[in-house]
Amino acid sequence: MLAQDIRGNATMNPFLESPPDAAEEHTVLLSKTSDEDLSPAERIFPRRSCALRSFKILSSFAIAVSAVLLGAQIAAMAVFHFFFMPNVLRLYIVAFCIILILTELRMENLVPTTYENWVYRGFLYSFIGLIGVVMAEANEVEERTLETRQMIVHLVMLGASYAMFALGVIYMLMGFCCLRDVLERMRADYDADVDRASLEESIT
Incomplete structure (x- = not known):
């Protein structure tokens, strides 16, 4: 009777170890599932x-x-009345x-x-x-009444300009916090992981 109670407690107690065969089967199943979840690219x-x-x-x-603002400045030269100095300023912005686009693409040979x-x-x-x-607001003042295409260019230019100003604030804050060094270390670690994974894949 006592032996039966002990066996019954062993089967009902969740803190007791599971049979070795069940543990091995569970481990094999997990490893197989994790391998199948990874695609060749991963x-x-x-x-x-x-x-x-x-x-x-x-x-x-x-x-x-940057691409949107670039396009908006080129479009502004076509849809707004021609003024020499504002167009020169637009060319500088372009x-x-x-x-900036080349810099974000990390084309270091083409940018200072x-x-x-x-x-x-x-x-x-x-x-x-x-x-x-400032230029978007000046266009609105100079034209007095904007046509449909002028209004579209004006709104696109205004939105892209505000977004670019916000990006500038973010970059300056990250620069003051020295986050660029952190990014470079993470990129180096990721490149090392890619090289290691490529080597292991070529061996297998």
């Missing part, structure tokens, strides 16, 4: 960390905003937008090394954004 290119993905999203957003400084880059973003806002 085996070669490990997943980026959350922080690294956040930097990637910020850089992609900066490229998009040139800076191209430089000073743009790698996030405080300087943030100052440039915010400065171009402020100029864009």
Whole structure:
């Protein structure tokens, strides 16, 4: 009777160890499921960390905003009345937008090394954004009444300029916090993981 009670408690007690065969079966099942969940691309290119993905999203957003402002400045030269000095200023903004896009794409051979400084880059973003806002408001004053296409260009330019100013503030804050060094270390670690995963995949 006592032996039966002991066996019954052993089967009902959740803190007692499970049979070895069940544990081994559970382990094999987990490892098999984890291997099947990984695609070939994930085996070669490990997943980026959350922080690294956040930097990637910020850089992609900066490229998009610069491209939109660049297009808006070119469109403004076509839809608004011609004035020499405002158009010269628009050409300067177009040139800076191209430089910023190349910088975000990490084409280091085509841009000066000073743009790698996030405080300087943030100052440039915010400065171009402020100029864009002033020019958008000036267009509204000069034209008095805006046509439909002029209103579209005006709103796009205004929105992109405010977004660029916000990007500038973010970059300056990150630069003051020395986050660029953190990003470079994360990129180096990720590249090392990719090289290691590629080597292991080629061996297998």
